[in-house]
Amino acid sequence: MIHDLPIGRALRRFRRLNAIKQGHFAELLGVSQASVSRWESGTHEPETIHRDKIVELIAAQTGGDADAALKRLVETSTQAVHLVCDATHRLLAVSPARAASWQADAQSWIGTSLWRFATAEIVRAEAGLDAAGWFDRPFQTLDVRTGGNGSAEIPVRAGTMRWETIPLADGRTGRLTTTLS
Template sequence: MTNPLDAHTARIGRGLHRFRRLQGIKQSHMAELLGVSQGSISRWESGTHAPDAPMRARIEALIAARVDTTGDAALKRLIETSSLRIHLICDATHRLLAVSPARAQSWRADAGSYIGTSLWRYASPEIIAAEDGLAERGWFDRPFQSLRFHTGPNASATIVIGAGWMEWESIPLADGRIGRLTMAVSDIA
């Protein structure tokens, strides 16, 4: 099993690469914006090196998807009124963007207090493995990807993930970034 921190570092690199491509920004310009060399950007994107914690936080703030109050308002409303166990996260950072009442009910915490917070630390081993396989599936090459897989439970007593089928769909958001719709399809008793 991959260390979640390693997968997190790889996600930041892929997220930075996707952000640049979607925004039409060259590595050299991104390097200027972040005050680093073009080689650093290249190494981060390829996953051969990891940015230090303060730089990672700057990159996350730059690439993190947000639910736009105008362009994504309908999507947010659909999720927040859905009877499905569904939530929306930033595909690059795993920050929670919206959650349905049915999903929030399965968590033993105030879901609203997790908006803007990365849910990565609650990932089950199967979620970590699925995340690790996304690049070779072409997940980060274009939006509107989907993946269905089985997960076991996680070890959290607050943000609970039960054993069952999970479905992910990547969707573009109004700000040009990518969100991931995450749905619990069925649980095993």
């Protein structure tokens, strides 16, 4: 599972966008409301069993008919673009232009987190999202300059990428990542 990805702020956004109270989410996990509050504030990290359950509950999916058009748009785009779950970085869809740069079968990565391929610049940008209000409202856009990650399997090339949040039909949020240069 994704153990180095900050989960508290993604949990807070998921709850806010779906009008779920901390107490109710705590009941779903069998923990106290105070635990959920500490996770969201970043003062504590959930134990592995709770983290895995949180990821399961907040992870976006595009398997349903409601998001079929969005998935088709990504999968037929001529741009180097991919769609991930904004909370877990699990791959939801990938364009042929993006997949062509990978040494791996892109379809085999669907549902798998790409976080391990993040560059230092991506990790820093991700860490600053909370302060920038990224998790407080939908329809966010951010351009990120990054160096390369040195991976042949799922390379990130030096340049600029654009992150855009997209609300999905299941109440979760996707992140469209487009290479600009």
